[in-house]
Amino acid sequence: MKWHEATLGEFFDVKHGYAFQSKYFSDEGNYILLTPGNFRDEGGFKYKDGKEKFYSGDIPEEYVLKQGDLLVAMTEQAEGLLGSSAWIPSDNRFLHNQRVGLIANLDGSRLDKAFLYYLFNTRVVRSQIKASASGTKVRHTAPERIAKVKFSRPPIAT
Numbered sequence: 001m002k003w004h005e006a007t008l009g010e011f012f013d014v015k016h017g018y019a020f021q022s023k024y025f026s027d028e029g030n031y032i033l034l035t036p037g038n039f040r041d042e043g044g045f046k047y048k049d050g051k052e053k054f055y056s057g058d059i060p061e062e063y064v065l066k067q068g069d070l071l072v073a074m075t076e077q078a079e080g081l082l083g084s085s086a087w088i089p090s091d092n093r094f095l096h097n098q099r100v101g102l103i104a105n106l107d108g109s110r111l112d113k114a115f116l117y118y119l120f121n122t123r124v125v126r127s128q129i130k131a132s133a134s135g136t137k138v139r140h141t142a143p144e145r146i147a148k149v150k151f152s153r154p155p156i157a158t
Contacts, residue, residue, distance in 0.1 A: 003154050008125075009147025011111040014072065014101040016143065017063065024057030031055050031064070033095045036073040036081055043121030045086040055095055063096040070106075070113060072120055072146065075099040076130075076139040083129035083141065085120035101143060110156060125149055 020033055033053045040046045065071075069088040076082035088094055096102050106113060119125055128149045133139040 001155050001158060003152040006151060006153045007147060008149045008151065009144075012106040012116075013104045014074075014143035014146050015096075015104040017096040017098040017100045017102070018060060019098045020055055020059075020095065021057055024055050026054045026056050029054030029056050030093075031059060031095050032093060034065070034071070034097050034100055036075045036077045036084075036099055039071075039073045039081055039084040039086050041078070041080040041084060043084050043086065043117070045089055059095060064092055065094045065096050065102070067091045070103040070117055071096075072101045072103065073099070074101045074141050074143075074146075076133070080126075082133055082139050083120055083126045083146075085117050087117065099140075101146065111153065112156060115154075119151060125151060 017034075025033065031054060033055045035053065037048055037051075038046055065088045067088055067090050071086050071088065073081050073084045073086075103113075103116065106116070129141050129146060130139070132145040132148070133141045
């Protein structure tokens with residue numbers, strides 16, 4: 001079986017999060033505002049153990065995340081975090097914030113979502129995202145930069 005060279009943008013879009021207004025941030029509530037701090041360096045979702053930021057203002061419905069949504073950290077708050085991916089653990093609890101990208105319009109017939117989760121957490125992909133990032137103190141990436149990342153794609157059955 002032959003693996004093919006491809007770019008991530010051939011298979012999905014990365015959707016920017018919403019710029020939630022800070023005047024509605026609180027220490028409690030129904031919705032947790034996700035930040036890059038909710039990502040583990042090696043990949044995976046992380047609760048912030050009592051340091052969660054909640055949101056009490058009006059929420060555009062398309063920014064309420066669902067269990068199984070796949071996200072990617074687009075801001076590096078700590079070394080090694082940029083490009084980390086995470087699964088959303090439950091429905092109607094987490095909000096898609098502006099420094100986090102949502103994997104949208106994934107062509108699941110050509111690229112498996114679970115494979116993509118692990119792919120984001122490989123050195124090959126992370127190094128490309130890091131190399132294309134901007135900023136000196138806090139590094140940032142963008143959907144169009146993620147789309148240009150190259151990787152080897154196995155057949156979908158693999």
